[in-house]
Amino acid sequence: MNNAASNSTQNSKSLLQGCLIFLLVILVVFILVWVGLIGAGAYLIVGDRVKPVDAIVVLSGDEGDRVEEAIKWYEKGYGKYLVITKTHTEDIGEGQTYSEKLMRIAIDAGVPADSMFVTAGESSSTIEEAMAVKVLAKQRNITSLLVITAPYHTRRTQMIFNREFKDSDIKVLVHPVEESWYKPLTWYLSPQGWRQTLAEYASLLLIWFNA
Numbered sequence: 001m002n003n004a005a006s007n008s009t010q011n012s013k014s015l016l017q018g019c020l021i022f023l024l025v026i027l028v029v030f031i032l033v034w035v036g037l038i039g040a041g042a043y044l045i046v047g048d049r050v051k052p053v054d055a056i057v058v059l060s061g062d063e064g065d066r067v068e069e070a071i072k073w074y075e076k077g078y079g080k081y082l083v084i085t086k087t088h089t090e091d092i093g094e095g096q097t098y099s100e101k102l103m104r105i106a107i108d109a110g111v112p113a114d115s116m117f118v119t120a121g122e123s124s125s126t127i128e129e130a131m132a133v134k135v136l137a138k139q140r141n142i143t144s145l146l147v148i149t150a151p152y153h154t155r156r157t158q159m160i161f162n163r164e165f166k167d168s169d170i171k172v173l174v175h176p177v178e179e180s181w182y183k184p185l186t187w188y189l190s191p192q193g194w195r196q197t198l199a200e201y202a203s204l205l206l207i208w209f210n211a
Helices: 002-044 065-075 098-108 126-139 151-165 191-209
Strands: 053-058 079-084 116-118 144-149 171-176
Touching: 002 151, 002 191, 053 065, 053 126, 065 079, 065 098, 065 144, 079 098, 079 126, 098 116, 126 144, 126 151, 144 151, 151 171, 151 191
Parallel strands: 053 079, 053 144, 079 116, 144 171
Antiparallel strands: none
16 A cells, blocks of 8 residues: 555656646747747847938838838938838829828928929839939939838848948938837737738848849
């Protein structure tokens, strides 16, 4: 009886130890995955220190938070002009084009119409946007730019603009929308966060492979 009781106690202890080890492993894996997800989101976000520039560039691709960020810096005196990129998504079915919608937001906020430019053509990628901005900057004798885009888009934007402008005398700064839904600590909690993050890493891989 004593041996049976002893064996039962040992088995219970072994089972308890096994459960604790299993839970510990699960906890460690959870923490590693959590830290990895945060790191994946944080890696995409870069931002130069904002300095006064000739023009603040708004990359198209949202419902207005990028242009609102640009307006904020314009009102603080960090830019003389606002540049809006025209893309292939111009037709938004609201009786106006997408770039016109962004210009209207800026005008309603007090930005003079003669202080805004729209790039020529319709860009279908960030690379084409960078090329269009470069052409406009040279035409307007603009020597410095502050490019505003979504946080998850900043690293790729910085890479593309730095490459496109490396042989020019035009200085480029990149800055994220500060009041954005996309944050390293929470992006993975929404389907939109997963879509944007995976899409950005796919685009970054293409840039790295084609470098």
